Amino acid sequence: MDFELMINSFPKLLNATLITLKLLSVSLLIGLFIGLIFAILRLNRNIIINKFAYCYSYVFRGTPLLVQIFIIYFGLGQIESLRSSYLWIILKEPYWCAIIAFALNTGAYTSEILRSAFQTIKPGIIEAGKSLGISSKIIFYKIQIPVAIRQSLPAYGNEIILMLKGTSLASTVTLMDLTGVAKYIISTTFKPIEVFVVAGSIYLFLTFCIHNLIQFLEKKYRY
Amino acid sequence: MNIFKKTIFSVLLSILVMGNVNADKIRIGTEGAYPPWNSKDESGKLIGFEVELAYTLCRYIGQQCTIVEQDWDGMIPALIMRKFDAIMAGMSITAERQKAINFSQGYADEVASLAVMKGSSLEGLDTPAGINLTKPNAEAKKALKTLTAALAGKTVCVQTATIHQNFLDSGDVGKVNVRTYKTQDEVNLDLASGRCDAALAAAVAFSDYAEKSGKPVVLTGPTFSGGAFGNGVGVGIRKDDTELLNAFNKAIDKARKNGDISRIATKWFGFDASM
Numbered sequence: 001m002d003f004e005l006m007i008n009s010f011p012k013l014l015n016a017t018l019i020t021l022k023l024l025s026v027s028l029l030i031g032l033f034i035g036l037i038f039a040i041l042r043l044n045r046n047i048i049i050n051k052f053a054y055c056y057s058y059v060f061r062g063t064p065l066l067v068q069i070f071i072i073y074f075g076l077g078q079i080e081s082l083r084s085s086y087l088w089i090i091l092k093e094p095y096w097c098a099i100i101a102f103a104l105n106t107g108a109y110t111s112e113i114l115r116s117a118f119q120t121i122k123p124g125i126i127e128a129g130k131s132l133g134i135s136s137k138i139i140f141y142k143i144q145i146p147v148a149i150r151q152s153l154p155a156y157g158n159e160i161i162l163m164l165k166g167t168s169l170a171s172t173v174t175l176m177d178l179t180g181v182a183k184y185i186i187s188t189t190f191k192p193i194e195v196f197v198v199a200g201s202i203y204l205f206l207t208f209c210i211h212n213l214i215q216f217l218e219k220k221y222r223y
Numbered sequence: 224m225n226i227f228k229k230t231i232f233s234v235l236l237s238i239l240v241m242g243n244v245n246a247d248k249i250r251i252g253t254e255g256a257y258p259p260w261n262s263k264d265e266s267g268k269l270i271g272f273e274v275e276l277a278y279t280l281c282r283y284i285g286q287q288c289t290i291v292e293q294d295w296d297g298m299i300p301a302l303i304m305r306k307f308d309a310i311m312a313g314m315s316i317t318a319e320r321q322k323a324i325n326f327s328q329g330y331a332d333e334v335a336s337l338a339v340m341k342g343s344s345l346e347g348l349d350t351p352a353g354i355n356l357t358k359p360n361a362e363a364k365k366a367l368k369t370l371t372a373a374l375a376g377k378t379v380c381v382q383t384a385t386i387h388q389n390f391l392d393s394g395d396v397g398k399v400n401v402r403t404y405k406t407q408d409e410v411n412l413d414l415a416s417g418r419c420d421a422a423l424a425a426a427v428a429f430s431d432y433a434e435k436s437g438k439p440v441v442l443t444g445p446t447f448s449g450g451a452f453g454n455g456v457g458v459g460i461r462k463d464d465t466e467l468l469n470a471f472n473k474a475i476d477k478a479r480k481n482g483d484i485s486r487i488a489t490k491w492f493g494f495d496a497s498m
Contacts, residue, residue: 074413078415083417092417186296186384188389190324
C-alpha cells in the first residue's frame with residue numbers, strides 16, 4: 001500500500017467531491033419536482049394521463065442508468081437536426097446531459113415512492129379535514145403532501161444513497177467527478193487500489209451523512 | 224444430496240485444474256478498440272496489427288499464446304496484478320510508464336496527429352509536416368507556438384491515460400480544455416458531434432474512423448513524435464519478468480529480420496509502420 005499516494009490524492013479527490021455533490025443535489029431537486037408531478041398524475045383517474053405517467057416510470061426504472069446517460073449524451077449527439085437547434089446549447093455540455101439523465105431517473109423512482117405514500121394515507125385524516133370544512137385543495141397541500149413526504153422519508157433516503165452512487169457514472173461522459181478524478185489519478189500512477197480505497201471512503205462518508213440526516217428527519221417529523 | 228455435493232466439488236476442482244493448464248501459455252492483454260492496431264470484427268473476434276503480430280512473436284518464442292481483452296484505462300494495473308503477462312495494445316514506450324513496467328524494444332511507430340471536422344477554423348494550420356519533441360528545434364518550437372495560439376480556449380478530446388492526454392496536460396500547447404474518454408470510439412463520436420473542437424490520437428485511428436464512418440474527419444497541424452509521445456510502441460512486461468522480456472526482444476529481432484513486422488504492418492496500416 002502506497003500511503004503517500006493516498007494522502008496526496010485526498011485533496012484532489014475532496015475537490016472532485018464538490019462536483020459529485022453538485023450533480024447529486026441539482027438532480028435530486030429537479031427529480032423531486034418531476035417525481036411529485038408524476039406521482040399526482042399517477043393518482044389521476046383519467047386513464048390516458050395515468051398510463052402516460054406509468055410509462056415514464058416504467059421506462060426509466062426498467063433501463064440501466066448507464067444506458068440512459070449514453071442515449072442522452074452520445075445518442076442525441078448523433079442527430080443532425082438536434083445539433084443545429086437551440087437544444088444543443090444544453091445538450092452539448094456533458095454536465096447538463098448528466099443532470100438530465102440523473103433527474104429523469106431519480107424522478108421516476110421518486111414518483112413511485114410518493115405515489116405509494118399518497119395511497120397509504122389513512123382516509124380518516126382526509127375525512128377529518130373535510131368535516132372541519134376545509135376545501136379539498138387545501139387538504140391536498142396542507143395535509144396530504146406533508147403526510148406523504150413524511151411517509152416516504154425512509155424510502156427516499158434510500159433513493160438519495162442510490163443516486164449518490166449513480167453520479168459516479170458521470171465520469172463516463174467526461175465529467176471530472178469523484179470517480180472521474182480517481183480514474184485520472186490512476187491513469188498516471190497505475191495504482192488503482194490505493195486511489196479507489198480513498199474514493200470509496202469518501203462515498204461511504206457521504207452515505208453516512210445522508211443516512212443520519214434522514215434518520216434525524218424521521219425522528220423530528222414523527223407523528 | 225451427496226451426489227449433488229460431489230458434482231459441485233468436481234466441477235470446482237476441474238475449474239482449478241483448467242486454470243493450471245493455461246498457466247504455461249503466455250497471456251497477452253490488448254484493448255480490442257483501437258483500430259487498426261487492435262480491434263474486433265463483427266463476430267467479436269480480436270483482430271488487428273497487434274493481434275496478428277502477437278501470434279507471430281509467440282511462434283518465434285515457441286510458446287502458445289492466448290489474447291486477453293482488457294479496457295485501456297486498466298491495462299497497466301491488470302498487467303501488474305497478473306491478469307496477463309504482456310501488453311500489446313498500441314502502448315508507446317514512455318518514461319512515465321517505465322516507472323511501473325518494463326518495455327521490450329519498439330516494434331512499431333505511432334504517429335500522433337490532431338484531427339478536426341472539415342470546415343473547422345483549425346484546419347490547415349501553418350506548421351511543418353512533423354515535429355519531434357525530444358529535443359525540439361526552432362521549427363518545432365515555432366509550431367508549438369502556432370498550436371498554442373490556435374488551441375487557446377478550445378476543447379481537445381483524447382482517450383484517457385494516453386500519451387496524447389499526457390502531451391496536452393504537459394502545457395506544451397498552453398491551457399486547453401482537455402476532455403478524456405474511456406475509448407477512442409467515444410472520442411470519434413464526440414468529434415463528429417461537434418462537442419470537441421479537435422481530437423488528438425494516432426493518425427491512423429482517425430483515418431480508419433473517417434474511412435469506416437464516412438464522416439469528414441481531417442488531420443491538421445504537424446504529426447508528433449518524441450517527448451511526451453514516447454519512443455515507439457513496445458510490449459509491456461512486468462518488472463520482475465526479465466525472462467519473458469528477453470524472449471520478446473529476441474522474437475522481435477527475428478520477426479524484424481524476416482520481414483514479418485513490415486509485412487503485417489503494411490497489411491493493417493497501408494504503410495510500413497514497423498521499427
